Amino acid sequence: xxxxxxxxxxxxxxxxxxxxxxxxxxxxxxxxxxxxxxxxxxxxxxxxxxxxxxxxxxxxxxxxxxxxxxxxxxxxxxxxxxxxxxxxxxxxxxxxxxxxxxxxxxxxxxxxxxxxxxxxxxxxxxxxxxxxxxxxxxxxxxxxxxxxxxxxxxxxxxxxxxxxxxxxxxxxxxxxxxxxxxxxxxxxxxxxxxxxxxxxxxxxxxxxxxxxxxxxxxxxxxxxxxxxxxxxxxxxxxxxxxxxxxxxxxxxxxxxxxxxxxxxxxxxxxxxxxxxxxxxxxxxxxx
Amino acid sequence: xxxxxxxxxxxxxxxxxxxxxxxxxxxxxxxxxxxxxxxxxxxxxxxxxxxxxxxxxxxxxxxxxxxxxxxxxxxxxxxxxxxxxxxxxxxxxxxxxxxxxxxxxxxxxxxxxxxxxxxxxxxxxxxxxxxxxxxxxxxxxxxxxxxxxxxxxxxxxxxxxxxxxxxxxxxxxxxxxxxxxxxxxxxxxxxxxxxxxxxxx
Numbered sequence: 038x039x040x041x042x043x044x045x046x047x048x049x050x051x052x053x054x055x056x057x058x059x060x061x062x063x064x065x066x067x068x069x070x071x072x073x074x075x076x077x078x079x080x081x082x083x084x085x086x087x088x089x090x091x092x093x094x095x096x097x098x099x100x101x102x103x104x105x106x107x108x109x110x111x112x113x114x115x116x117x118x119x120x121x122x123x124x125x126x127x128x129x130x131x132x133x134x135x136x137x138x139x140x141x142x143x144x145x146x147x148x149x150x151x152x153x154x155x156x157x158x159x160x161x162x163x164x165x166x167x168x169x170x171x172x173x174x175x176x177x178x179x180x181x182x183x184x185x186x187x188x189x190x191x192x193x194x195x196x197x198x199x200x201x202x203x204x205x206x207x208x209x210x211x212x213x214x215x216x217x218x219x220x221x222x223x224x225x226x227x228x229x230x231x232x233x234x235x236x237x238x239x240x241x242x243x244x245x246x247x248x249x250x251x252x253x254x255x256x257x258x259x260x261x262x263x264x265x266x267x268x269x270x271x272x273x274x275x276x277x278x279x280x281x282x283x284x285x286x287x288x289x290x291x292x293x294x295x296x297x298x299x300x301x302x303x304x305x306x307x308x309x310x311x312x313x314x315x316x317x318x319x320x321x322x323x324x
Numbered sequence: 325x326x327x328x329x330x331x332x333x334x335x336x337x338x339x340x341x342x343x344x345x346x347x348x349x350x351x352x353x354x355x356x357x358x359x360x361x362x363x364x365x366x367x368x369x370x371x372x373x374x375x376x377x378x379x380x381x382x383x384x385x386x387x388x389x390x391x392x393x394x395x396x397x398x399x400x401x402x403x404x405x406x407x408x409x410x411x412x413x414x415x416x417x418x419x420x421x422x423x424x425x426x427x428x429x430x431x432x433x434x435x436x437x438x439x440x441x442x443x444x445x446x447x448x449x450x451x452x453x454x455x456x457x458x459x460x461x462x463x464x465x466x467x468x469x470x471x472x473x474x475x476x477x478x479x480x481x482x483x484x485x486x487x488x489x490x491x492x493x494x495x496x497x498x499x500x501x502x503x504x505x506x507x508x509x510x511x512x513x514x515x516x517x518x519x520x521x522x523x524x525x
Binding site (some may be wrong): 039040065069071072075077093099103111114115 | 432
């Protein structure tokens with residue numbers, strides 16, 4: 038017997054599937070064919086079945102069912118808790134880029150108005166400089182500086198939201214590496230399901246694409262860490278053991294991502310020994 | 325195929341992606357569409373009004389809309405949700421596009437929807453492109469055509485494009501398809517090749 042969207046066909050005998058568009062959608066999502074014994078469908082059968090009048094009617098009905106099915110699949114895809122987090126963290130990283138870009142430009146602009154100004158030997162962080170530019174400058178320059186300032190405030194709010202959402206969506210991963218970096222891993226992988234399917238070695242270099250391909254194509258050394266470098270555990274580790282810490286951490290992250298995907302709650306029996314193991318890997322052995 | 329001078333066009337409702345119109349027809353830009361590029365650099369497959377087409381990797385429906393202007397019906401398979409939203413919009417405005425949100429490497433899930441086709445067009449940019457095409461040949465009528473757009477960089481970045489091209493040709497020939505034409509799509513698309521084959525009768 039072959040199951041098609043309009044009904045089941047068995048040696049010229051056809052039992053039609055009766056129902057509205059929605060029940061047809063349920064049907065086509067539940068049936069599948071075995072490709073070894075598959076016989077491509079013949080639309081004439083749907084006429085014999087009493088489902089369609091003619092070719093145009095057949096195409097119109099099939100199109101209506103397929104559009105409804107695709108719409109439902111899209112809706113389901115976006116309803117996952119990770120879908121919004123993905124957009125949030127990508128927005129955050131793009132705001133950072135914009136702030137840096139505009140700050141550089143505003144500093145250059147400010148210098149042309151004040152030729153004697155130099156940032157050398159000053160300990161003024163960029164955001165303080167922007168604040169003073171905002172206050173001291175007339176016209177568009179002051180306004181641009183003001184916008185950068187506002188954008189920085191938005192960034193702070195957004196960063197908090199990302200962190201909180203990450204703790205909720207991926208509690209185990211966030212516990213190991215912090216909400217922000219966990220969210221960035223998610224963004225690089227493309228989703229929680231995708232992240233949970235990655236091997237530890239891939240998680241370790243997630244976000245180090247350029248270095249990784251340079252390594253594969255030429256003889257340059259392999260990257261030791263990607264976005265996980267942003268966590269203090271990796272970048273604060275002594276240089277000699279940094280690669281080792283990254284490796285151990287990535288190994289535990291791979292397990293954590295799977296727990297997040299399949300259980301969705303923090304698992305202390307895993308987290309406590311994992312934290313100890315990662316901390317231990319960062320200790321340089323006294324000789 | 326319809327040419328106005330050396331411009332390839334298709335006849336249908338315009339405004340799908342702000343394409344240029346020429347004498348009431350839609351200009352089919354070879355820089356945007358790999359299939360159009362194939363018609364510019366090679367022969368391709370003549371699209372006729374009675375054709376049924378299975379299109380794998382439909383993306384935003386840009387090329388799909390042009391193909392649909394020429395043929396009877398296009399079954400358009402796409403997996404990613406973001407471009408699928410655009411594809412649905414294009415399908416709503418054309419009677420002969422059937423959008424299917426599915427993974428082209430798992431034909432068993434959309435097999436109950438698709439009939440036997442005259443042309444299988446594949447543009448999926450996956451490492452196992454050739455294998456995906458061969459798996460979908462079950463839908464191809466004997467004597468039907470397969471057009472495979474090979475993005476060599478997606479198959480294996482470490483290998484030379486020419487090497488990937490040759491490997492794919494070998495895989496297709498071994499599977500019993502007859503290669504009719506194989507061309508690089510330069511200058512329109514770099515490191516992309518088109519392979520046209522037929523299924524033996």
